[in-house]
Amino acid sequence: MANTVLVSLVSMGTVGALFGAGLAWASRKFAVESDARVDDIEEILPGANCGACGYPGCRGFAEAVVAGAVPCDGCPVSSSEAAALIGEVMGVTIDSNSERLVAIVHCGGGHKEAKEKADYVGITDCRAAAIVSDGSKGCEYGCLGLASCVKACPFDAMSMGPNGLPIVDEDKCTACGLCVAACPRDLISLAPVNKVVHVLCRSFGRGREVRGNCTVGCIGCRACERACEFDAIHVTDFLAEINYANCTNCGECVAKCPTNSIIIQGDQVTVAVEQTVSEQISEGARAN
Amino acid sequence: MGKGKTFKGGIHPPGHKELTNSKSIRRMSPPEEVVVLMQQHIGAACQPLVKRRDVVNKGQKIGDSDGAISAPVHASVSGVVKAVESWVHPNGYKVQAVVIENDGEERLDPDIVPAGDLESLDKGTIVDLIREAGIVGLGGAAFPTHVKLSPPPHKKIHTLIINGCECEPYLTCDHRVMVEQPEKVVYGTRALLRALGINKAFIGIEANKPDAITAMEKATAPYADIQVVPLQIKYPQGAEKQLVTAITGQVVPEGCLPMDCGIVVNNVGTAAAVAASLKTGMPLIERVITVSGEGVKEPQNLLVPVGAKLSDVLQVSQGFNGTPRKVIMGGPMTGVTQFDLSVPVVKGTPGIVVFNDLKTATKPEACIRCGRCVDACPAFLVPVNIVQYVDGGQLDAAVEWGLLNCIECGSCSYVCPANRFLVQSILLGKQEVQAARNKQTS
Numbered sequence: 001m002a003n004t005v006l007v008s009l010v011s012m013g014t015v016g017a018l019f020g021a022g023l024a025w026a027s028r029k030f031a032v033e034s035d036a037r038v039d040d041i042e043e044i045l046p047g048a049n050c051g052a053c054g055y056p057g058c059r060g061f062a063e064a065v066v067a068g069a070v071p072c073d074g075c076p077v078s079s080s081e082a083a084a085l086i087g088e089v090m091g092v093t094i095d096s097n098s099e100r101l102v103a104i105v106h107c108g109g110g111h112k113e114a115k116e117k118a119d120y121v122g123i124t125d126c127r128a129a130a131i132v133s134d135g136s137k138g139c140e141y142g143c144l145g146l147a148s149c150v151k152a153c154p155f156d157a158m159s160m161g162p163n164g165l166p167i168v169d170e171d172k173c174t175a176c177g178l179c180v181a182a183c184p185r186d187l188i189s190l191a192p193v194n195k196v197v198h199v200l201c202r203s204f205g206r207g208r209e210v211r212g213n214c215t216v217g218c219i220g221c222r223a224c225e226r227a228c229e230f231d232a233i234h235v236t237d238f239l240a241e242i243n244y245a246n247c248t249n250c251g252e253c254v255a256k257c258p259t260n261s262i263i264i265q266g267d268q269v270t271v272a273v274e275q276t277v278s279e280q281i282s283e284g285a286r287a288n
Numbered sequence: 289m290g291k292g293k294t295f296k297g298g299i300h301p302p303g304h305k306e307l308t309n310s311k312s313i314r315r316m317s318p319p320e321e322v323v324v325l326m327q328q329h330i331g332a333a334c335q336p337l338v339k340r341r342d343v344v345n346k347g348q349k350i351g352d353s354d355g356a357i358s359a360p361v362h363a364s365v366s367g368v369v370k371a372v373e374s375w376v377h378p379n380g381y382k383v384q385a386v387v388i389e390n391d392g393e394e395r396l397d398p399d400i401v402p403a404g405d406l407e408s409l410d411k412g413t414i415v416d417l418i419r420e421a422g423i424v425g426l427g428g429a430a431f432p433t434h435v436k437l438s439p440p441p442h443k444k445i446h447t448l449i450i451n452g453c454e455c456e457p458y459l460t461c462d463h464r465v466m467v468e469q470p471e472k473v474v475y476g477t478r479a480l481l482r483a484l485g486i487n488k489a490f491i492g493i494e495a496n497k498p499d500a501i502t503a504m505e506k507a508t509a510p511y512a513d514i515q516v517v518p519l520q521i522k523y524p525q526g527a528e529k530q531l532v533t534a535i536t537g538q539v540v541p542e543g544c545l546p547m548d549c550g551i552v553v554n555n556v557g558t559a560a561a562v563a564a565s566l567k568t569g570m571p572l573i574e575r576v577i578t579v580s581g582e583g584v585k586e587p588q589n590l591l592v593p594v595g596a597k598l599s600d601v602l603q604v605s606q607g608f609n610g611t612p613r614k615v616i617m618g619g620p621m622t623g624v625t626q627f628d629l630s631v632p633v634v635k636g637t638p639g640i641v642v643f644n645d646l647k648t649a650t651k652p653e654a655c656i657r658c659g660r661c662v663d664a665c666p667a668f669l670v671p672v673n674i675v676q677y678v679d680g681g682q683l684d685a686a687v688e689w690g691l692l693n694c695i696e697c698g699s700c701s702y703v704c705p706a707n708r709f710l711v712q713s714i715l716l717g718k719q720e721v722q723a724a725r726n727k728q729t730s
Contacts, residue, residue, distance in 0.1 A: 118627035121650045123709045128716045133380030133627055140382075 038062045040089045044082050045075060050154040052076045052176035065090065077155075077174040101175035101190040103158070103168045107143035108200035108261060109214040110163030114142055125151075130184045138213035141203040143187055152182035195244045197254060201261040204237045211259075218261040224253035233262075292495050293537075294520035295530040297666035299699045301457050301523055301621065303496060307580050307587040309460040313468055315591045316604050318365045318390055322595030323375055323632040324350060326384040329424040330431045331357030336386050342369045345397035347570055349420075350386050359432040360422045363388055364573035364593035366395035378617045378631050379624055385632070388595070400569040406479055414483040414566070421565035422572045422635070426557035427451060427462075427526065428618055430636030433562070436552050437483045445484050445550050449535055450477050452493040452500065452556040453519060453526030456619030459639045461576040462556045464589045466493065466500035469560055470507035476559030477514055479566055484552060487513040490535050491556070496521045523621060524697040528553045530666050542693055557638075572635060579605045583612045583642025592633050599629040601640060614643040621698050653706040661700035661710055667693050671700035671710045678717035683724065691717050 041062035049057035053075055055064050064070045065086060072094050073083035079100065087094035120129050120136035126148035129135045135144045145164040157172035158179060166179075170193060180188045187202050199218060203210050207219035220238030232246035233253050240253075240262065254262045327333040332355025338344055344363040352360040367390045375385035403409060403417050419434035439445055450473070454462040466473060477489050491508065493501050495518050508514040517535050519525055529540040532551050540546055546553050561572050573594050580587040585606035592601055598615070602608065616623040617637055661671040669690045677686035691714060700710040 118625075121646070123712050123716065125716065127720070128709075128712060131715060131719055133625065136627075 035066050037066050037089050041065055041086050044078070044085045044089070046077050046082075046174070048077065048154050050077060050176050050178060052178055077176045099192040099194065102170045102173040102193045103175065103177075103179050103188050104191045104198050104265075105143065105149070105166050105168065105188050106198065106200055106202045107141075107165060107185075107187045108216040108263065109137070109139060109142045110145075110161070110165045112163055113216045114139055114214040115212070120146075126182075127184045139203055139205070139210070139217065141185060141187075141201075141205065142214065142217075144185065148182045148184070149179035149188060152178045154178065191244055194249075195242075195247055196249050196265045197242060197247055197251060197262065198265060199233075199240045199242055199262050202239065204239050206238055210238075216259055216261050219259055221258060223256040223258060224262055227252040227256040292518045292520040293534045294522055294525065295533040295666055296668070297664050297699065298522040298524060298530070299664050299702050300521070301702060303521075304458050304580070305460050305463070305496065307458065307460075308578050308589055309463055309497075311460075311464075311588050313461075313464050313576050313589045313591050316593070316596065316601065318392075318394075318593050319596050319600040320390050321370065321597070322364050322388050322390065322593055323597060323630075324361055324363065324386045324388065324595040325375060325377055325632060325634055326351045326361060326386070327377060328361055328430060328594070328634040328636065329359045330429060331355055331359070331435075333383060334358065334361050336372050336384060338369050338372070338386060340369055340371055343367070344369060344388060345395050347397040347400045347573060349422075349571070357432055357435050359419065359424050359434070360571075361594075362422055362571040362573050363397075364595050365390040366393050367391040376628050376631050378626065378634060378637065380627075400571075402569045403566045406475070406482065406566065409479075409482070409566075411483055411485055414479055417566060418483070418562060420571070421561075423558065423561050423565060424572070424635050425555055426561060426575060426635065426638070427555035428622060428636050428638050430634070433554065433558055436547070436554065437480065439547050439552070443547055443550070445547070445552055446486055446488060447536065447551045448477070448480055448484060448486060448489040449531060449546075449551060449553045450480075450489060450491040450556055450559055451526055451528075451531055451553055452491055452497075452504070453531060454497070455494060455521075455523045455525040455527075456621055456623075456638070457523075458580040458641045459578045459619045460580075461578045461589055461638055463497050463500050465560050465576055466497070466556055467503050470503040472560040472563040473504065473556050474507045474511065474514065475567070476561070476563035478511065479562050480552075480554060480559060481513065489514045491516045492519050492525075492531055492535050493517070494519050494521050494525055523699065524666060524695070527666065527695050527697055529695065542690070575633070575635060575637070577601070577633060577637055578639035578641075580639060581616075581641040581643055583609055583615075583644045584640075585609045594635055595632045597629065598626060598631050598633070598640060601633060602629065602642075608642065610644045612642050612644060613646055616641045616643075621702070622696065650707065652708045655706055655708060658705060660703045660705065664699040664703045666697060666699060667695050669694060671714065674717070675708070675710050675713040678713045678720075683717060683721050686717050687721060691721065694718070 042059050045058040047058050053061045055061040072086040072090050084094045115138035116136050117138045118136045124146050126144040126146045129144045129146055134140050143165055147160050149166050150158040155172050155174050157169045158166050161167040175190045201218035203217050210217035210219050218240050220235050222235045224233045224240050225235050230246045230248050233240055233242050251264055254264050332353045334351030334353045336351050338350045346366040348363045349360050350363050367388045370387040370389045372386050374382045377383045415434050415437045423433045424430040452462055452466055481489055491504055501518050504516045519534050524530055532546045533539050538549055540549055574591055577592050578589050615626045617626050620641055665671055674686050674689045674691050694714045698711045
């Protein structure tokens with residue numbers, strides 16, 4: 001009995017030792033040279049594998065950074081701090097002044113505001129609805145309301161609001177741009193988070209046509225253009241567009257817009273705007 | 289059923305042809321205003337040749353294009369051009385259109401002269417005349433006929449098939465053309481044979497039209513090179529590739545056209561239009577359409593000027609019977625639902641069908657993997673798998689499974705017991721693939 005135990009212990013031990021030695025040899029012989037920097041960078045990245053950078057997942061992006069194929073701040077989702085950290089790993093200094101961007105849906109024509117021309121029965125997908133007679137909305141430029149952008153968002157930052165329009169959660173939005181690509185109407189853009197005045201319309205239709213389809217559409221009247229002191233809003237092809245670089249959030253255009261297609265985002269933001277306005281006034285007073 | 293030649297797969301939707309199949313074609317009096325779209329065919333859109341306030345004659349060419357695949361459009365009434373503006377196409381998008389206010393004079397264009405005896409015309413002349421007459425496939429796809437008649441030199445054509453299947457439910461316009469104008473169809477077939485330089489033609493007709501088969505057999509009797517072939521009653525018998533298989537037994541390979549197998553397919557309506565324009569010189573400015581469905585008071589077959597608005601056509605049929613829920617241009621299987629009754633009839637419009645209630649359950653449920661869509665698919669595809677790939681965003685895999693070979697007949701969606709949007713997903717996938725390819729090339 002004791003003999004059997006001894007024999008099995010020794011034989012199993014020997015086999016184990018042999019395999020162990022074999023594995024140790026193989027791990028040296030076939031070792032894959034990996035750059036430690038790739039692991040470090042992957043650690044810094046968000047890890048959502050959203051693919052917004054164009055590489056297959058975060059590791060793919062990290063490898064590309066190490067290979068020099070993409071700049072350290074190439075991850076559209078990461079904050080500027082993360083980019084700076086990646087820069088540290090790579091031994092380069094990253095200018096971390098870039099502003100954080102968030103997605104803005106440029107359509108204000110929900111169930112209440114925009115006319116429907118037909119009932120749509122079919123796949124719940126904006127792209128599919130756009131194929132069938134150009135969607136069910138009277139406005140051929142407006143949001144189709146079937147949440148293709150919401151489904152595309154890997155960060156759970158979008159949801160459909162009660163009015164049939166998508167809502168962006170600014171805290172969760174990482175500006176990866178997947179919703180921008182998912183929208184067949186090209187209604188979503190990325191704007192600096194501290195800019196709060198937006199034109200919520202992308203209709204190139206003439207005034208009469210727009211008014212017939214929606215109560216909050218841009219009719220191209222140019223009242224905003226005249227109201228703006230900072231050369232920040234211009235009307236081309238019957239549509240107002242804001243140049244965010246010049247915009248000061250003053251809200252003059254919002255006040256002048258006859259169809260309310262220009263808005264100041266969020267209530268809490270309105271307070272901030274008032275502050276900015278008062279700051280500007282006091283600054284102006286000081287300058288004088 | 290059971291008798292006659294056919295193809296693999298397909299479905300048997302209720303035909304509802306009894307509503308109109310015994311009613312002779314009535315001519316619709318020209319409406320006060322017609323809207324002639326500049327894009328009524330597959331291929332390049334036409335450029336308007338007239339401007340606002342121009343006076344046009346009936347049959348005058350008002351739009352043309354330099355594109356190789358295109359066909360000119362003509363004024364269907366005489367009158368004054370009210371506007372050249374963008375207008376909704378039956379397919380939902382907007383295209384340029386010439387709006388003509390009818391002066392009621394029916395003033396014919398002086399350029400309209402009969403082409404003369406068929407025997408005196410040579411190949412090229414017939415093809416040119418067909419192009420100038422703006423003739424396109426009247427079955428629904430509206431492919432320019434002259435392009436079909438000019439195959440590249442390395443493709444030897446040996447057979448012409450005239451499509452008289454009309455497998456779409458409700459539609460009876462081709463049926464009536466065959467019953468009432470068989471000699472026109474035969475004349476057109478002979479002209480097409482002459483244009484192709486061949487001497488073998490089949491006219492395929494579904495067995496649910498015995499009177500059309502009798503009439504066509506009688507009319508083709510003097511011509512040994514034209515043969516009438518009765519076919520099984522099945523949808524989509526009238527789809528080009530399926531018809532080729534049914535009649536010749538040949539399967540058109542993946543990614544090929546019937547032309548690659550030496551076969552050209554044309555609709556009976558197209559043949560009749562060719563005959564009409566060669567005999568009278570009048571371009572394609574009117575066509576027979578079926579107005580049907582329980583939603584119209586008087587279902588009938590109408591000879592309608594191209595450009596007549598849907599509302600005017602429905603007026604002739606005594607308007608709606610009850611509250612319409614769905615107005616379809618074309619048949620219920622492949623037609624396009626309309627949202628605006630100011631949409632005009634185009635050359636490729638075979639009919640208008642109006643429904644008062646949407647009987648079909650429209651809420652899709654989970655796939656039970658029964659495989660009925662696979663049995664029904666006449667294009668040898670596995671719709672369920674293709675759709676899963678499209679829905680999952682794996683377009684490459686969908687293409688591998690034959691996404692682009694789908695003929696969009698809708699048989700899969702029709703048989704699906706879970707009411708899934710199969711053909712709709714495939715259409716979406718095709719569009720996405722096209723968009724991705726366009727992006728790559730640009």
